[in-house]
Amino acid sequence: MSTVEAICLVGWGAIGQRVAALLRARGASARIVGIAVRDPKEVEGTMPEGAVHLASPEALAATGATLVVEAASRESVLPFARAALTAGMDFAVSSTSALVDVAVLDELVELAQRSGRKLIIPPGALGGIDALSAASRLGLDSVEHVITKPARAWLGTPAEQCCRLTELQEAEAFFEGSAAEAATAFPQNANVAATTSLAGIGMHRTRVRLVADPKAVENMHSIRACGPFGTLEIRLQNRPLATNPKSSEMTALNLVRLIENRTNALVL
Numbered sequence: 001m002s003t004v005e006a007i008c009l010v011g012w013g014a015i016g017q018r019v020a021a022l023l024r025a026r027g028a029s030a031r032i033v034g035i036a037v038r039d040p041k042e043v044e045g046t047m048p049e050g051a052v053h054l055a056s057p058e059a060l061a062a063t064g065a066t067l068v069v070e071a072a073s074r075e076s077v078l079p080f081a082r083a084a085l086t087a088g089m090d091f092a093v094s095s096t097s098a099l100v101d102v103a104v105l106d107e108l109v110e111l112a113q114r115s116g117r118k119l120i121i122p123p124g125a126l127g128g129i130d131a132l133s134a135a136s137r138l139g140l141d142s143v144e145h146v147i148t149k150p151a152r153a154w155l156g157t158p159a160e161q162c163c164r165l166t167e168l169q170e171a172e173a174f175f176e177g178s179a180a181e182a183a184t185a186f187p188q189n190a191n192v193a194a195t196t197s198l199a200g201i202g203m204h205r206t207r208v209r210l211v212a213d214p215k216a217v218e219n220m221h222s223i224r225a226c227g228p229f230g231t232l233e234i235r236l237q238n239r240p241l242a243t244n245p246k247s248s249e250m251t252a253l254n255l256v257r258l259i260e261n262r263t264n265a266l267v268l
C-alpha cells in the first residue's frame with residue numbers, strides 16, 4: 001500500500017480547515033489534492049499547496065484521490081458521495097443527518113458495494129462509537145443521547161422557536177424525540193444523533209434530548225446504552241471550534257485519526 005494518500009475535502013469551513021492544519025502540523029503524509037466549496041472566493045489564498053478548487057462533484061474524478069472527506073452540509077452528501085464512490089474513491093461522511101433518509105443511505109451503501117469502495121461514518125464529535133457498534137451485534141434494549149451545548153450554539157436553529165436562547169439563566173431541555181427527528185430538525189448540531197443511531201439501534205428507537213445551557217462552554221454528549229452486553233455510559237465535554245461554536249474540535253481530530261490510520265502500520 002502507498003504511504004501517501006491523496007484526499008479531497010468537501011467543505012473548507014471550521015472542520016475542513018482544522019483538519020488541514022492538524023495534518024500539516026503533525027507532518028502527516030496525506031496530500032490534500034482538491035477542495036470543494038460552492039463559493040470559490042472562500043478558498044482563495046488559503047488552499048494547501050497542490051490542491052485545486054472543485055467546482056462540482058464531477059470534478060472529483062480527475063483528482064486521483066482515494067478518499068473524499070465531507071465536512072460541508074447535509075445537502076452536499078448525496079451528490080459528492082455518488083460521484084466519489086462512482087469514481088472508485090472511499091467517502092467519509094460528517095453531515096450524517098443526510099443518512100436519516102433511508103433512500104439516500106441505501107443508495108450509497110449499494111453504490112459502495114458495487115464499486116468495491118467504502119462509505120465511512122467516522123465518530124465525528126463522539127467517542128465510544130466502536131463499543132456501541134460492537135454491542136449492537138448482540139442487540140440493544142435502549143440508547144439515549146443527550147446533546148448539551150452553550151445557548152449560543154443553538155442560535156439560527158429551530159431552538160429559537162422553543163426557548164429564548166439569549167435570555168436563558170439555566171439549562172433548558174427544549175427537545176425530546178427520536179434521533180431521526182433530532183437530526184432532521186437540527187442538521188448543524190445533531191449529526192451525532194444519526195451517528196449514534198447507525199452504530200446502535202437505528203434512527204427511530206434512539207432517544208435524543210437537546211439542551212441549551214447558558215453556563216456551558218463546551219459541547220457535551222452523554223450516551224447511555226443498555227443491552228445483553230451490559231451498560232455503556234459515555235460523556236464527552238468537547239471544546240467547540242473557534243470558527244464555528246456549533247462544531248466540536250473532536251470532529252476534526254477524529255477525521256485526522258481516520259486519515260492517518262489509512263496509511264499507518266499501527267491502526268488505533
Ligand SMILES: NC(=O)C1=CN([C@@H]2O[C@H](COP(=O)(O)OP(=O)(O)OC[C@H]3O[C@@H](n4cnc5c(N)ncnc54)[C@H](OP(=O)(O)O)[C@@H]3O)[C@@H](O)[C@H]2O)C=CC1
Nearest residue numbers: 011012013014015037038039071072073076124125188247
Ligand atoms: N458528525 C459529527 O459529529 C459532526 C458533524 N458536523 C457537520 O459537519 C459539517 C461541517 O461543519 P463545519 O466545518 O463546522 O461547517 P462550516 O459552516 O464552518 O463550513 C462548511 C463548509 O462547507 C461548504 N459547503 C457547504 N455546503 C456545500 C456544498 N453543497 N458543496 C460544497 N461545499 C459546501 C461551505 O462553503 P460554501 O458555503 O462556499 O459552499 C464551507 O466551506 C456540517 O454539516 C456540520 O453540521 C459538525 C460537527 C460534528
Ligand SMILES: O=C([O-])CC(=O)C(=O)O
Nearest residue numbers: 125189190191192247248
Ligand atoms: O460537534 C458537535 O458537538 C456535534 C455537532 O455539531 C453535530 O453533531 O452536528
